[in-house]
Structures are given as structure tokens and as C-alpha cells.
Amino acid sequence: MSSARLEDVSKDYALGRTQVSALRGVSLAVEPGEFVAVAGPSGSGKSTLLNLVGCLDHPSAGRVVVDGRDVAALDDDALSDLRAQKIGFIFQSFNLIPVLSALENVEFPLLFRGLPRAQSRARAERALDEVGLGDVARHRPDELSGGQRQRVAIARALVTAPVLVLADEPTANLDSKTGEAILDLMLDLNRKQGTTFIFSTHDPKVLVHAQRVLRLADGRLEAAS
Ligand SMILES: Nc1ncnc2c1ncn2[C@@H]1O[C@H](COP(=O)(O)OP(=O)(O)OP(=O)(O)O)[C@@H](O)[C@H]1O
Ligand SMILES: [Mg+2]
Structure with missing residues (x-):
């Protein structure tokens, strides 16, 4: 069973009266344990x-299958369960909760899963330590640098030990040393726990670590490399 599969997927956005075709007939399968990059221009x-x-969104056409389940067949509750139990998401824009501290942001998905407070706290602290943010755990997002916020978002995505991690430009806002540390963390999880990673990047230094690169151009997938 693949971790994720797209079958002839298209996505159109309405933009006023015009339509933007963001994806055009994309098919791909990512197998469990793969470390896959998605590359392509802005x-x-x-x-x-x-x-x-x-x-997080529905296709305009085609089928999306995640962890063996056709996403279109799931209602909102089943979808949020699937997301909470299986998927870690690192957003391009972080999406941290501004009124919560770094630690509380990382703890949030564990509490959402119903893990007791003491355990949640301990795991969140460990996750923040792993991304090198142990000493700013009590800071709110607006008291952190862009790179630090990015690392909070990464800790939050990884703290639940998801089987599939989706990372949108996970190293884009980081200096090269921190970027390498984050990449090492991802590679380590991939090797030791078999976590599947699909991440987008512009960075050639990050791309070389991918087992496979999916190249997008104008909403279409180019031949595999
Ligand atoms: N919510 C939206 N409404 C309208 N158009 C959108 C929306 N989201 C994305 N698009 C358009 O869809 C296309 C693909 O956007 P997308 O954000 O997926 O690109 P990207 O490869 O992630 O770019 P970047 O490298 O800049 O992050 C673009 O033309 C974009 O303008
Ligand atoms: Mg993007």
C-alpha cells in the first residue's frame, strides 16, 4: 500500500472571473519510507x-489516495482523524498559533489526540530540544526569528511521530547550518522510523538528499528522475 497516490489530479482555482490551473493531470505514487522532493519554479x-x-483541499478532478484511503470517500471527521493520526504538515507559512508559546504550539497536536498533559509536555519539550529550541520554549511566535518559527513548526509536525510528513519548503527560511540540521533530522527519522517524507524545495543542496525528485512545471509533472 502506497503512502500517497494521485491519479490524474487537476486543481483549478477561481480567481475573480478567470481560472488558474494549478495542477494539470498529475499522477504519482509515493511508497512507504520514501524520501521524495517536489521541485519546480514558483x-x-x-x-x-x-x-x-x-x-487540506480537494482536487477539481482525479483521485487522491492517502494511506490506502480514497480521500473523496471520507467525511470531515474521518479526514481530520486521518490528518491527526497519520500526517505531519510543515507549512510554508508556519501556521503557528500566535497566542501560544512555542512549547504549547508543539504540544497542541498531542493534546488534540487525547494524550495526558504530563506526557504531552514531556514529548513537546523533547521535540523542541531536537530542533535546538529548548531555551526559547516559552517564547510566543512573535518573539522568535523566522528560522526559529520554522523549527517550531517542524517540531510540531514531528512530535506525533506521523507516518507521512509533508513539508512545504522546510528549509527555505533557515541559514545553511540550521537548514542542514533540519535536513539531518528528517533523514534520521526517515531511516530509523521509516517515516515517509514528501517535501518541496528550491534548494539544490536539499535536493541532492532526496531519493527521488518530482519536478513540476506549470502544473505538470515532468518525466521522473
Ligand atoms: N488559493 C488560491 N487561489 C487562486 N490561485 C491560487 C491559490 N493558490 C495557488 N494559486 C495559484 O496556483 C498556482 C500554483 O500555486 P502554488 O502555491 O501551488 O505554487 P508553488 O509551486 O508552491 O509556488 P512557490 O514556490 O512560490 O511556493 C499559482 O499560479 C498560484 O497563483
Ligand atoms: Mg509554495
Whole structure:
């Protein structure tokens, strides 16, 4: 069973009276344990593709299958369960909750899953330590730098030990040393726990670590490399 599969997926956005075709007939399968990059110029559809795989949006046409389940067949509750239990999402724009501290942001998905407070706290603290943010755990997002916010978002995505991690430009806002540390963390999880990663990137230094690169151009997937 593949971690994620797109079958002839298209996505159109309405923009006033015009329509933008963000994805055009994309088919792909990512197997469990793969470490896959999505590359392509700005506007080529990378975020759109990750959002569809992450069940955050519905395709205009085609089928999205995640962890063996056809996403279109799931109601809202089943979809949020699938997201909460299986998927970790690192957004391009972080999506941290501004009134919560870094620690509370990371703890949030664990509490949402019903994990007791003491356990949630301990796991969140460990996750923040792993991304090198142990000493700013009590800071709110507006008291952190862009790179630190990015690392909070990464800790939050990984703290639930999801089987599938979708990461939209996970190293884009980081200096090269921090970017490498984040990439090492992702590679380590991939090797040791078999976590499947699908991540978008512009960065050639990050691309070389991918087992496979999916290249998008103008909403279409180019031949595999
Ligand atoms: N909510 C939206 N409404 C209208 N158009 C959108 C929306 N989201 C994306 N688009 C359009 O869809 C196309 C693909 O956008 P997408 O964000 O997927 O690109 P991307 O490859 O992630 O770009 P970047 O590298 O800049 O993040 C673009 O033309 C974009 O303008
Ligand atoms: Mg994007």
C-alpha cells in the first residue's frame, strides 16, 4: 500500500472571473519510507500538490489516495482523524498559533489526540530540544526569528511521530547550518522510523538528499528522475 497516490489530479482555482490551473493531470505514487522532493519554479504547483496529499483541499478532478484511503470517500471527521493520526504538515507559512508559546504550539497536536498533559509536555519539550529550541520554549511566535518559527513548526509536525510528513519548503527560511540540521533530522527519522517524507524545495543542496525528485512545471509533472 502506497503512502500517497494521485491519479490524474487537476486543481483549478477561481480567481475573480478567470481560472488558474494549478495542477494539470498529475499522477504519482509515493511508497512507504520514501524520501521524495517536489521541485519546480514558483507557481508551478508544489504547495497545491502538498495540500492535496495532506487532505487540506480537494482536487477539481482525479483521485487522491492517502494511506490506502480514497480521500473523496471520507467525511470531515474521518479526514481530520486521518490528518491527526497519520500526517505531519510543515507549512510554508508556519501556521503557528500566535497566542501560544512555542512549547504549547508543539504540544497542541498531542493534546488534540487525547494524550495526558504530563506526557504531552514531556514529548513537546523533547521535540523542541531536537530542533535546538529548548531555551526559547516559552517564547510566543512573535518573539522568535523566522528560522526559529520554522523549527517550531517542524517540531510540531514531528512530535506525533506521523507516518507521512509533508513539508512545504522546510528549509527555505533557515541559514545553511540550521537548514542542514533540519535536513539531518528528517533523514534520521526517515531511516530509523521509516517515516515517509514528501517535501518541496528550491534548494539544490536539499535536493541532492532526496531519493527521488518530482519536478513540476506549470502544473505538470515532468518525466521522473
Ligand atoms: N488559493 C488560491 N487561489 C487562486 N490561485 C491560487 C491559490 N493558490 C495557488 N494559486 C495559484 O496556483 C498556482 C500554483 O500555486 P502554488 O502555491 O501551488 O505554487 P508553488 O509551486 O508552491 O509556488 P512557490 O514556490 O512560490 O511556493 C499559482 O499560479 C498560484 O497563483
Ligand atoms: Mg509554495
